[in-house]
Amino acid sequence: MLLFTNVTTQAGKDLYVTVDGAYIKSITSERPAGNFERIIDCKDTLMLPGLYNTHTHAAMTLFRGYGEDLPLQRWLTERIFPAEEKLTAQSVYTASMLAAAEMISAGIVSFTDMYMFPEETARAVAETGMKANLCRPILSFDPDESIKDSERLAEAMSLYNEWHNACDGRIKIDMSLHAEYTNTERSCRETAEYAKSLGANMHIHLSETKTEHEECKARHGGRTPACFMYDCGVFDSKTTAAHCVWLEDSDLPLLREKGVTVAHNPVSNLKLGSGVMPYRKYRDAGINVSLGTDGAASNNTLDVMKEMYVAALIHKGTSLAPDSVTAADVLESATICGSRAQGRDDCGRLEPGCRADLILIDTDSINNIPSYDPAYTAVYSANRSDVRLTMVDGKILYENGEFMTLDIEKVKAEMRYTCAHYFD
Amino acid sequence: MLLFTNVTTQAGKDLYVTVDGAYIKSITSERPAGNFERIIDCKDTLMLPGLYNTHTHAAMTLFRGYGEDLPLQRWLTERIFPAEEKLTAQSVYTASMLAAAEMISAGIVSFTDMYMFPEETARAVAETGMKANLCRPILSFDPDESIKDSERLAEAMSLYNEWHNACDGRIKIDMSLHAEYTNTERSCRETAEYAKSLGANMHIHLSETKTEHEECKARHGGRTPACFMYDCGVFDSKTTAAHCVWLEDSDLPLLREKGVTVAHNPVSNLKLGSGVMPYRKYRDAGINVSLGTDGAASNNTLDVMKEMYVAALIHKGTSLAPDSVTAADVLESATICGSRAQGRDDCGRLEPGCRADLILIDTDSINNIPSYDPAYTAVYSANRSDVRLTMVDGKILYENGEFMTLDIEKVKAEMRYTCAHYFD
Numbered sequence: 001m002l003l004f005t006n007v008t009t010q011a012g013k014d015l016y017v018t019v020d021g022a023y024i025k026s027i028t029s030e031r032p033a034g035n036f037e038r039i040i041d042c043k044d045t046l047m048l049p050g051l052y053n054t055h056t057h058a059a060m061t062l063f064r065g066y067g068e069d070l071p072l073q074r075w076l077t078e079r080i081f082p083a084e085e086k087l088t089a090q091s092v093y094t095a096s097m098l099a100a101a102e103m104i105s106a107g108i109v110s111f112t113d114m115y116m117f118p119e120e121t122a123r124a125v126a127e128t129g130m131k132a133n134l135c136r137p138i139l140s141f142d143p144d145e146s147i148k149d150s151e152r153l154a155e156a157m158s159l160y161n162e163w164h165n166a167c168d169g170r171i172k173i174d175m176s177l178h179a180e181y182t183n184t185e186r187s188c189r190e191t192a193e194y195a196k197s198l199g200a201n202m203h204i205h206l207s208e209t210k211t212e213h214e215e216c217k218a219r220h221g222g223r224t225p226a227c228f229m230y231d232c233g234v235f236d237s238k239t240t241a242a243h244c245v246w247l248e249d250s251d252l253p254l255l256r257e258k259g260v261t262v263a264h265n266p267v268s269n270l271k272l273g274s275g276v277m278p279y280r281k282y283r284d285a286g287i288n289v290s291l292g293t294d295g296a297a298s299n300n301t302l303d304v305m306k307e308m309y310v311a312a313l314i315h316k317g318t319s320l321a322p323d324s325v326t327a328a329d330v331l332e333s334a335t336i337c338g339s340r341a342q343g344r345d346d347c348g349r350l351e352p353g354c355r356a357d358l359i360l361i362d363t364d365s366i367n368n369i370p371s372y373d374p375a376y377t378a379v380y381s382a383n384r385s386d387v388r389l390t391m392v393d394g395k396i397l398y399e400n401g402e403f404m405t406l407d408i409e410k411v412k413a414e415m416r417y418t419c420a421h422y423f424d
Numbered sequence: 425m426l427l428f429t430n431v432t433t434q435a436g437k438d439l440y441v442t443v444d445g446a447y448i449k450s451i452t453s454e455r456p457a458g459n460f461e462r463i464i465d466c467k468d469t470l471m472l473p474g475l476y477n478t479h480t481h482a483a484m485t486l487f488r489g490y491g492e493d494l495p496l497q498r499w500l501t502e503r504i505f506p507a508e509e510k511l512t513a514q515s516v517y518t519a520s521m522l523a524a525a526e527m528i529s530a531g532i533v534s535f536t537d538m539y540m541f542p543e544e545t546a547r548a549v550a551e552t553g554m555k556a557n558l559c560r561p562i563l564s565f566d567p568d569e570s571i572k573d574s575e576r577l578a579e580a581m582s583l584y585n586e587w588h589n590a591c592d593g594r595i596k597i598d599m600s601l602h603a604e605y606t607n608t609e610r611s612c613r614e615t616a617e618y619a620k621s622l623g624a625n626m627h628i629h630l631s632e633t634k635t636e637h638e639e640c641k642a643r644h645g646g647r648t649p650a651c652f653m654y655d656c657g658v659f660d661s662k663t664t665a666a667h668c669v670w671l672e673d674s675d676l677p678l679l680r681e682k683g684v685t686v687a688h689n690p691v692s693n694l695k696l697g698s699g700v701m702p703y704r705k706y707r708d709a710g711i712n713v714s715l716g717t718d719g720a721a722s723n724n725t726l727d728v729m730k731e732m733y734v735a736a737l738i739h740k741g742t743s744l745a746p747d748s749v750t751a752a753d754v755l756e757s758a759t760i761c762g763s764r765a766q767g768r769d770d771c772g773r774l775e776p777g778c779r780a781d782l783i784l785i786d787t788d789s790i791n792n793i794p795s796y797d798p799a800y801t802a803v804y805s806a807n808r809s810d811v812r813l814t815m816v817d818g819k820i821l822y823e824n825g826e827f828m829t830l831d832i833e834k835v836k837a838e839m840r841y842t843c844a845h846y847f848d
Contacts, residue, residue, distance in 0.1 A: 064793070065800040069750040102790045210744070270741025271804075273748075300804040301791045314738065317694025320634070324697075326493040366526045367725045367808065369488070369836055370843035376489040380695075380724040384791065385809035412793055419794035 001025070002394070003036040006043045008363075009350055010331065010375050017047065019356040022168070022393035026352050044364035045388055046374035048331070049349050050109025050357040051304040052338020055203075055242035055263035055292030057115040058099035058124075059092040062419060063297035072209065072272050080297060083423075084116070091418050092117035096124035098415040099302055101408055104130060104398045106303045106384035107359040109391075112240055112263070112292070112342060114176055114203055118155075122163045125171055129397045129405045131357070133240075133342045134163065135176035135203050140187035147190045160198065170393065172201070172342065177234065179205040180216050180225040188232035195237040201343055202234055207251075208243035209274050226251035235260050240341045242292060243268075244282070245275040252285040261288045261341035264333065266311045268294030279315045280324050290337040291330070303384050308334050312379060327379040356394040362386040425449070426818070427460040430467045432787075433774055434755065434799050441471065443780040446592070446817035450776050468788035469812055470798035472755070473773050474533025474781040475728040476762020479627075479666040479687035479716025481539045482523035482548075483516040486843060487721035496633065496696050504721060507847075508540070515842050516541035520548035522839040523726055525832055528554060528822045530727045530808040531783040533815075536664055536687070536716070536766060538600055538627050542579075546587045549595055553821045553829045555781070557664075557766045558587065559600035559627050564611035571614045584622065594817065596625070596766065601658065603629040604640050604649040612656040619661040625767055626658055631675075632667035633698050650675035659684050664765045666716060667692075668706070669699040676709040685712045685765035688757065690735045692718030703739045704748050714761040715754070727808050732758050736803060751803040780818040786810040 007015040009027075018025040018032055026032055067079030092115070103111060110131035113121055118134045125132040136156040140147055147153045156175065164173040175195035177183050183191075195202050207213045207225050216225045226247055229235060235258035242263040247255075255262065264277055282289050291307040293299050308330040315325040339348025347355045361378050363371040365386050371377040390398040397405050431439040433451075442449040442456055450456055491503030516539070527535060534555035537545055542558045549556040560580040564571055571577045580599065588597040599619035601607050607615075619626050631637045631649050640649045650671060653659060659682035666687045671679075679686065688701055706713050715731040717723050732754040739749040763772025771779045785802050787795040789810050795801040814822040821829050 062794070065796050065804060066794075068797070068800045068804065069747050071745070071747050075746070098790065098793060105790060267737060270737040271746060273740050273744045273746035275744055276741055296805075300800075303791065310734070310737065313691060313694040313734065314741070316697050317700055317738070318742065320697045320699055321495070322499070322695060322697035323493050323495050364836070364840075366522065366529060366832070366836065367727065369522060369839050370486070370490075372489050372843075373492070376492045376724075380489060380492065381720075383807050383809065385807065408790070412788070412790065415793050416788075419796075 001034060001036050003032070003039045004042050004047065005031070005039060006041055007047050008042065008045065008374050009047050017350070019394045022355055024350065024352055024354050024356045027350060042360055044362065045360040046363055046378050047350065048359050048361060048378065049335040050359050050390065050392065051107045051334045052290060052342065052348065053103060053108050053111040053293050053302060053304050054240055054261065054290040054338045054341045055265055055294060056111050056113055056302060057295035058111065058113050058121055058302070059095040059115050059117070060295030060297045061099045061102070061302070061415070062091060062095045062422060063295070064300045066297060075272070086422060087116050089117050089120050091422065093120035093123060094414045094418045096121040097128070097406065097411045099296070100124050100128040100130055101403060101406055101411050102302045104128065104390050104403065105387060106305060107361065107387040107390055108302070108304055109357040109359070110338065110342060110344070110347070112174070112203060118159050119162065122159070122166070122171055126167050127405065129392050129395055131170045131344070131392060133172045133174050133201060133203070134159070135174040137176040137178040138187055138191050139178045139182040140184050141182070143184045143186060145187070147187050153194070160200065168393065174201040174203045175237065176203040179212070180228055181212050185232060188229065188234060192233040192236060196233070200237060202237045202239040204229065204234065204239065204241055206241035206244050207246040210246050213246040224248055224251055226254055230254045230258065238343055243274065243277070245269055245277045252282065252287065256286045259288070261290050261337065263290050263292040263341065264311060265292045265294040266307055266314055268298045270310070270314070272298050276314055276318050279311060280319065283329065288337050288340055289333050290341045291333045304334050305382060305384055308379050327375050330379055331375060356391055358391050359387055360389040362388050425458060425460050427456070427463045428466050428471065429455070429463060430465055431471050432466065432469065432798050433471050441774070443818045446779055448774065448776055448778050448780045451774060466784055468786065469784040470787055470802050471774065472783050472785060472802065473759040474783050474814065474816065475531045475758045476714060476766065476772065477527060477532050477535040477717050477726060477728050478664055478685065478714040478762045478765050479689055479718060480535050480537055480726060481719035482535065482537050482545055482726070483519040483539050483541070484719030484721045485523045485526070485726070485839070486515060486519045486846060487719070488724045490721060496698070499696070510846060511540050513541050513544050515846065517544035517547060518838045518842045520545040521552070521830065521835045523720070524548050524552040524554055525827060525830055525835050526726045528552065528814050528827065529811060530729060531785070531811040531814055532726070532728055533781040533783070534762065534766060534768070534771070536598070536627060542583050543586065546583070546590070546595055550591050551829065553816050553819055555594045555768070555816060557596045557598050557625060557627070558583070559598040561600040561602040562611055562615050563602045563606040564608050565606070567608045567610060569611070571611050577618070584624065592817065598625040598627045599661065600627040603636070604652055605636050609656060612653065612658060616657040616660060620657070624661060626661045626663040628653065628658065628663065628665055630665035630668050631670040634670050637670040648672055648675050650678055654678045654682065662767055667698065667701070669693055669701045676706065676711065680710045683712070685714050685761065687714050687716040687765065688735060689716045689718040690731055690738055692722045694734070694738070696722050700738055700742050703735060704743065707753065712761050712764055713757050714765045715757045728758050729806060729808055732803050751799050754803055755799060780815055782815050783811055784813040786812050
């Protein structure tokens with residue numbers, strides 16, 4: 001058993017938190033009796049549930065800063081797609097390890113990923129002790145093709161069979177459609193059926209750009225991407241829909257009815273010029289809105305603290321209403337909304353009986369003094385370098401700059417080498 | 425003499441930079457001959473001109489996180505104004521020292537400040553080795569009052585006489601009108617005359633909120649705040665106009681004609697719900713647009729790297745054009761546009777003969793790997809904790825987490841104590 005003393009949470013101060021194995025055992029204002037392997041003094045920190053990055057392409061750390069300040073189509077066709085042609089299992093593994101180190105040290109305990117060579121990302125997750133929902137996305141452009149004949153589905157199924165619920169449930173495998181514009185109605189319907197038959201989650205890109213949204217309507221008799229996916233049965237599985245910048249009012253009841261999570265990626269949406277998602281409106285419509293970083297090629301970091309900060313800022317600023325989004329709102333999006341999206345019901349909150357996925361944020365660094373309310377400090381003043389400790393399933397993965405499950409100098413060296421030779 | 429080796433700048437790689445006294449002596453691709461007091465290896469860093477924070481209220485670090493998620497009027501009247509009633513010389517000095525430490529460690533070499541007890545901020549600047557343009561703002565609500573009879577002007581003049589050009593020019597004293605809505609036409613005209621007679625710069629708040637902008641027009645026969653200030657002769661002195669969110673197209677030629685700098689405060693404007701300033705449009709109109717953090721009560725940090733990042737993001741996102749603002753644009757705003765605003769002609773750029781005000785940003789931290797182009801890394805991936813060195817006038821103020829001109833533990837302890845007892 002492990003004891004945290006002097007704990008401040010969003011709910012209270014001067015608390016004691018005990019961790020037994022993978023779980024939080026108690027949170028009390030009296031010091032619990034017992035023998036503890038270790039006692040951690042949490043003075044001048046805020047304890048939060050670990051952060052969730054619910055939409056990313058972790059291995060795209062390979063392309064961090066590789067195509068900048070370009071319009072979306074040029075960015076994709078001149079930079080990203082040609083670069084992705086050169087992906088290998090080794091480069092995806094190396095980049096996933098760096099991404100894991102980046103996320104762990106930024107207080108992220110779990111991420112939802114969509115990318116090529118997902119088994120390499122799974123290896124990185126297994127090794128580093130993080131949690132992740134991973135998938136191999138389906139793309140299908142031929143209306144006569146059944147996905148049963150596609151290599152992609154074979155890969156998705158082999159990933160599922162090998163990794164689903166691996167590492168005591170730390171790794172989950174989702175089914176995935178890349179997007180409406182990269183699939184036929186047939187592939188959407190068939191993938192939806194597969195997901196339902198497995199009881200797997202779905203992960204898709206939805207209405208990220210206005211162009212994509214309008215082209216879908218033109219293709220499908222006026223139906224929006226959300227309406228189209230609903231009709232195909234995609235949302236009958238627990239779905240995370242990334243971006244959703246351009247949803248229409250008529251889409252909101254569909255998402256709410258099916259419990260679809262909107263993974264909001266404010267930085268990527270701004271950086272690629274996709275637009276500003278109406279965060280307040282979706283939350284008011286009863287939709288579960290989580291946060292994501294998207295890939296490092298369009299962000300350029302995997303940093304959910306930044307997403308909280310930018311989400312709070314941009315929605316206050318564009319609505320001209322500083323009370324329209326609160327620190328508590330974005331903290332909720334970054335934690336419990338994320339665990340809910342991933343289907344991890346015993347995660348995402350600090351409660352006895354929940355998984356011990358928690359982080360400590362230093363409220364005494366120069367940029368955080370004074371700290372009249374630690375939750376405000378965490379959202380509006382702190383940054384990734386203020387994360388003091390990251391724990392997943394009761395295991396400390398990172399503490400005071402040290403990684404417990406990876407050799408950071410080796411991870412960095414391998415990444416530098418891989419990137420230096422990537423385009424050879 | 426000091427020699428930097430292995431230097432990467434925005435302009436080139438594998439450079440040598442020598443610093444002689446307060447000045448950059450040479451930047452060469454060949455290693456210069458000579459005896460050097462110290463040689464600093466700049467491998468895996470980017471050297472930039474030091475950053476400028478051209479609009480802040482440094483001592484408002486006292487109120488960091490003190491009033492959050494509130495509409496502007498409630499924030500001001502319920503939180504900030506009552507808190508400011510309790511300001512003392514000691515609290516302003518203590519908070520200015522913390523602000524200086526925060527800025528130095530975030531790569532800021534100079535700031536433009538507007539606040540009460542400015543002589544205390546001047547003391548902090550003198551001690552810490554930073555640069556600053558400081559002022560005591562004029563406010564005058566009685567149309568019959570001449571500012572010659574006001575205590576504020578007496579304070580402003582005494583500040584000017586004691587501190588202008590102090591510390592080898594590191595400290596400059598500006599004249600200041602708080603804003604149009606806190607002054608009469610008479611106080612604006614008289615302050616403008618004073619500034620002209622002294623040859624001093626002006627510092628004002630201008631069109632920060634829509635309400636302020638519209639109320640000015642109602643008061644002054646349809647004239648915008650910019651037009652009104654122009655008519656009062658305020659812009660005849662070198663002026664920094666903070667915010668300028670709501671300028672009208674007809675205002676732009678006036679600012680351009682007079683060489684007025686717009687100090688853009690993207691984070692504060694978003695956080696207080698003031699709006700999104702049209703950065704691209706002002707730059708295209710030939711206006712010098714610098715960056716500022718505003719006070720820590722509305723930000724909540726004094727971090728120009730964050731301002732660069734948020735400026736680049738928000739203007740890409742709200743214009744739906746990712747190529748509308750580049751990393752080079754915001755780097756220019758954060759450096760040379762700032763030095764130009766402050767009237768420091770031999771600062772703000774890395775050139776032989778210029779003041780040695782420079783910083784090193786680590787391009788090899790986890791969140792910065794890979795770094796295909798270090799300028800992109802600096803703007804889109806790096807954060808304040810990646811600043812390795814800050815030099816002002818050839819003197820190192822901060823290096824690898826150590827402060828050379830202040831005792832950071834003492835500064836933090838005094839700030840914690842002051843804030844803990846501030847509202848007693």
